[in-house]
Amino acid sequence: MWTRIKTIVRAWLHALFDRAENPVTMADEYIRQLEAQYGEAKRATAMAMAQATRMEQKRDENRKQADDWERKATNALERNDEQLARAALERKRHFSAAASEYATQSETQSAQVKDFRNAIARLEQQIGEARAKRDLIKAKTSRANSQEAATRALQNMQGSGELGDRLGAMEERIDDRLYKAEAMAKLESNSLENKFRDLEQETSLEAELAALKAKVNQS
Secondary structure, eight states: OHHHHHHHHHHOOOOHHHHHHHHHHHHHHHHHHHHHHHHHHHHHHHHHHHHHHHHHEEEEEEEEHHHHHHHHHHHHHHHHHHHHHHHHHHHHHHHHHEEEHHHHHHHHHHHHHHHHHHHHHHHHHOOOOOOOOHHHHHHHHHHHHHHHHHHHHHHHHHHHHHHHHHHHHHHHHHHHHHHHHHHHHHHHHHHHHHHHHHHHHHHHHHHHHHHHHHHHHHO
């Protein structure tokens, strides 16, 4: 039975790997397949155990019948009835042969039950190992997804840094324009102040000249 189960599971695994599904999904499907085979093995084992029990009962029943007919043959001989004793022995031989056949079948069924139980134990072990591997695959998959997300975030941050550098350069150029504009405004302001200052000096000079003229004329 174990050989048949291995063949079935191996063929199913090859078909699953050919489809190249998600590792976690593959592990879940593999476990379901093992569990299905496990259920089938338990049902087959129960049937084999029931058959072995029936064979043992039939063996014991026929052995009892054989013993009973041997006692009857003995009783017939004690009564000097050889013909009846011979007939009883014939029945004894019939039940003895049946008991021997049932004993052989019982041994065969018992060996099959042992094989089925070994298959169940191996399946239980494989299911446990598969579940542990499935959990490990899930953990590794989660870690891989986290690392990929972190890598994408870092890449986005690097892209944002480049954009920030460009914006910083633009800001510096705008600041330069502002500084130049402020400088030009200061220059213009200074030029206007100089004109007013020159005008004031010229006005003062004219006033002083007029005063001097008036003084001269008076003398």
